[in-house]
Amino acid sequence: MRFVARSVLAIAALSLASIAIADDAEQTTPRIDQALLLKRIDDRDSSVVILDVRTPEEYAAGHVPGAINMPYTHLPARISEIADAADKDIVVYCEVGVRAEEGAARLRESGFTRLLHLDGDMKAWQESKRPLAK
Numbered sequence: 001m002r003f004v005a006r007s008v009l010a011i012a013a014l015s016l017a018s019i020a021i022a023d024d025a026e027q028t029t030p031r032i033d034q035a036l037l038l039k040r041i042d043d044r045d046s047s048v049v050i051l052d053v054r055t056p057e058e059y060a061a062g063h064v065p066g067a068i069n070m071p072y073t074h075l076p077a078r079i080s081e082i083a084d085a086a087d088k089d090i091v092v093y094c095e096v097g098v099r100a101e102e103g104a105a106r107l108r109e110s111g112f113t114r115l116l117h118l119d120g121d122m123k124a125w126q127e128s129k130r131p132l133a134k
Contacts, residue, residue, distance in 0.1 A: 029104040029117040032091055034128055037118060041065055049085045051092045053103035054122070058095065062132035064118070064125060067093075072103035079110050086112060093118035093125075 040048050041064070050067040052059050059069035070078055072094070082090070090112055094100040097117070104115045118125070126132070 029092065029101060029115050031119040032089075032116040033119050034125060034130060037064070037091060038130060046088075048089045048091060049082060050118075051082070051090060051103065052094070052122075053092055053099050054094050058122075060134065062126070062134055063122075064093065065131055065133040067133070070103075072099045072106065075103055075106045076110075079107075087114070089114045089116055091116045091118055093121045095122050097121050 037048075037050070041050075050064055052063045052067040052069045053072035053075070054063075054069070055071055056069055059067075063069065068082070070081070090107060092100045092104050092107070092115060094103070100117050100121060104117060107115055120128075
């Protein structure tokens with residue numbers, strides 16, 4: 001009986017450790033409020049780079065003003081295009097957030113540290129009737 005109880009406790013401890021490791025691996029990117037980003041755009045803040053990591057078709061249908069289209073699947077091959085932005089805030093967004101987090105993870109792997117994720121992504125931007133560029 002003691003052996004079974006110890007085994008159950010050991011399995012539970014390993015499971016909790018696995019969950020903690022998974023949580024660390026799924027690092028989320030700090031958010032930037034839509035209104036704050038819009039103010040930075042309006043102020044022509046040169047310390048921010050906005051990356052739209054959606055497809056070219058989604059980007060063409062409407063994007064955040066000043067955003068650069070760089071689909072998240074293309075980031076490793078195109079990272080040199082933003083190499084000079086390492087000392088700037090890089091705001092990443094997609095339609096609802098999944099691709100933006102993937103893109104941010106790829107940027108982190110390439111050494112970028114000043115990453116921000118647009119709160120609500122494009123879906124919320126449009127719902128809030130924020131300006132779109134085409």
